[in-house]
Amino acid sequence: MGHHHPGSVSPLRTLTAAVRHHRDRNVGPVKTVKLPRRKLDFFASVLQRFGELHAPVARNGHFVFQRVRRWSEARLEYTRTELPPKKYFLPPRETLFRFTPGKGYVPESEDLDRRIVLLGVHACDIYSLNILDLVFNGKYPDPYYQTRRRNIALIGVDCIPDQRCFCRSMRADTVEQGFDLFFYDIGDYYLTLVGTALGDDMVLAAGELFESVTPDDVAEYKRRSQERHQRFQLDVEIRDLPEIFEMEYGSEIWEELGAKCLSCGSCSMVCPTCYCYDVADETQLGSTAGRRVRTWDSCLFATHAAVAGGENFRHSRASRVKFRFYHKQRGFVAEYGRPSCVGCGRCSAVCPVGIDIIEVINRLRGVEYAETEHAATR
Amino acid sequence: MQATKPTVGIFGLTGCAGDQLVILNCEDELLSLVDVVDIRDFLMAASGGDEFSTLDIAFVEGAVMTRRDEEKLQRIRRRAKALVAIGTCALQGGVPAMADGLDWPSAVRDVYGPEGDGFDALPARALHECVEVDFSLPGCPIEKHEFLGAVADLLNGNPPQLPTYAVCTECKMRECDCLLVDQGRFCHGPLTRAGCRARCPSYAVPCVGCRGPVPDPNLGSAMDVYTSKGWSPEEVVQRLRTFGPLPTPVPAGEAA
Structure with a gap:
């Protein structure tokens, strides 16, 4: 079995050095402007100067992030994409470096240099x-991830929650940082928050396209923000959830979920915060030279906790399902101060056996699965 | 001059020869392949092979369905240091094993009439039911990249690296539409071993399970999923047996 921790990649000095100059993305919004909706296509052409333009597009009734060559393909009113933008920063499968015994290794960096503008990312x-x-x-910096983070600009867009969204419950329905620009639909305009110096450059490059914000625009933003807040159909309480998980370690629910789960891995693949990966060396025919490849992994796979000697820390399916929930809702809180779940609803949408995270949390809390109740009582 | 190259034999028992064809279709890599191994016996590529030399690696496709197959397989086993089963027939019987559970003599007679009685035809068996198998490459047919990767790994003294997770994983990586959940079509993805990079679902064709089951398929729960979508348990079992015998699925509630 390969590594599952991001710290296990060999340090790549050249890439790491580049990353030291990583622009600080964590500056708060410095200004607010507005873009006429009918000029969005024009702004999209301006953005081409900052990199390849990628946006959500429709594919057989679903949405995926991909390169748009004509702005008319983009669908900013989308619900959720099949894969989250994670795929740009941690691709499903990537070559880390090529190695030749006796000569050393050469980092694979070609793809890392691609400058991309990802337009239309939800909060x-x-x-x-x-x-x-x-x-x-963090503690174990990943130069591949960091380099892509530096080269890929993010332009957010607001959204209307659907029947699977519970980001409000997970405190991820708004973001204060992590975007270069963020668009809020206020009718004929997009109210635009500028999040970084790069975002400011984009606004400046657009010349006269952006206009000043009026008090009426702000009032309209607030009205829509409140309306959106009330349109959530799902609600789940995450207060003291880690403690409840701790107390329910022996709950029968884990065996029940283990009996249902197919270990198909779908939930992990589509999860925007599942970051486990496997690393393996692929050699060339007739040689010990080759390449080191990293591929998405999942804690639901029987091989995930298999170790040398044939032992397996999570041999049963129930223990693997439990592990996934515990890592998201309890372990991550202990390590980083919040659950790693953002409430995007993708895992529930793709699960072939209908395992629903809201249902699981509510059952652990001992409350009824009350869809839309919260919204209805307002 | 070639004495130091590892020796290889490629063989077929009862089957469609599709796995051997995949090897021959590695057109861009064939010269590199013969550069690093000495292919001694590969009837599909050339007659006049050396039938007696020892082999470092023997690749065998097809199911064992005749006495002749069985003897041939045993001869290969005696010659080979490592025996690699290639393709679903060799791994689990494949399509011919669909007949598993039928009364064999009457099935043969139903198909061939009285003349069937004289045929040397046995119920399909996987290679491991007859001889010891060292490694396996699944697929109907096998994947070119997995075959070439396996040769590279074996020449370096390593077991071939193959995914053991389900087709769904690769399907999600490619952002294909889910034919089971969203379209309610009978897709074997959650139960079937990946490695094909979800080729069929990527063309909106449901997975038929040609690569065989994942090592620990949750058949009980899968049965619940399929029956809840309208298939009868009998039909589910029939479909899951397309490429070989599977344990009869039971609803999750009744699982031991």
């Missing part, structure tokens, strides 16, 4: 990247 997905930053920019 929960930006929040999830801020969470991944805690892991990949």
Whole structure:
């Protein structure tokens, strides 16, 4: 089995040096402007100067982030993409470096240099990247992740929650940082928060496109913000959840979920904050030279906690399902001060057996699964 | 001059020869392949192979369905240091093993009439049911990249690295539409071993399970999923047996 911890990548000096000059993304909004909605396509063409433009597009009734060559393909009113923007920063499969015994290794860096502008990212997905930053920019910095984070600009867009969204409960329905620009729909305009110096450059590059914000615009923003807040159909209480998880370690629910789970890995793949990966060396035919490849992994796989000697720390399916919930809702809180779940709803949407995180949390809390109740009582 | 190269044999028992074809279709890599191994016996590529030399690696496709297959396999086993089963027939019987559980003589007679009685035809068996198998490459047919990777690994003294997770994982990585959850089609993805990079679902064709089951399929829960979508338990079992025998699934509640 390969490594599962981001710290296990060999240090790549050249990349790490580049990352030291990493621009501080964590400056708060410095100004607010507005963009006429009908000029968005024009702004999109301005953005091409800052990198390849990627945005959500429709594919067979679903949405995916991909490169847009014509702005008309973009769908900013989308619900959620199949994969979160995680795929840009931690690709499903990537070559880390090529090695030749006796000669050393050469980092794979070609793809890292791609400058991309990701337009149309929802608050929960930006929040999830801020969470991944805690892991990949923390104690064990990951130069691949960091370099991509530096080269990929993020432009957020607000959204209307659907029947699967519970980001409000997970305190990820708004973000204060982690974006270069953030668009709020206020009718004929997008109220635009400028989050970084790069974002400011984009606004400046657009010349006369952006306009000053009026008190009426602010009033309209507030009205829509309040309306959005009330449109959430799902609610779950996360206060003292780690403690409840601790007390319910022996709950029968874990065996029940273990009996249902197919270990198909879908939930982990689509999760914006699942960051486990496996690392393996692939050699060339007839040679000991080759490349080191990292691939997404999942704690639901039987191999995830398998170790040398044939032992397995989480042999039963129930223990693996439990582990996933505990890492998100309890372990991550202990380590970083908040759950790693952002409430995007993707895991519940893709699970073939209908395992629903809200249902699990509510059952552990001993409360009824009360869809829309919260919104209805307002 | 070639004495130091590892020797290799590639063989077929009862099957469609599709796995051997995949090897021959490695057109860009064939020269590199023969550069590093000495292919002694590969009837599909050339007649006049050396039938007696010892082999460092023997790749065998197909199911054991005749006495002749069985004897051939035993001869290969005696010659080979490492025996690699290639393709779903070799791993688990494949499509011919669909007949598992039927009364064999009457099945043969139903298909061939009285002449069937004279046929040397046995119920399909996987290679490991007859001889010791060292490594396996699943697929119907096998994947080119997995075969070449396996050769590279074996030449370096390592077991081939193959995914053991489900097709769903690779399907999600490619952002294909979920044919099971969203379209309610019978997709074997959650139960089937990945490695194909979800080729069929990427073309909106449901997975039929050709690579065989993951090592620990949750058949009880899968049965609940399929029946809740309208398939009868009998039909589910039939579909899951397309590429070989599976333990009869039971609803999760009744699982031991």
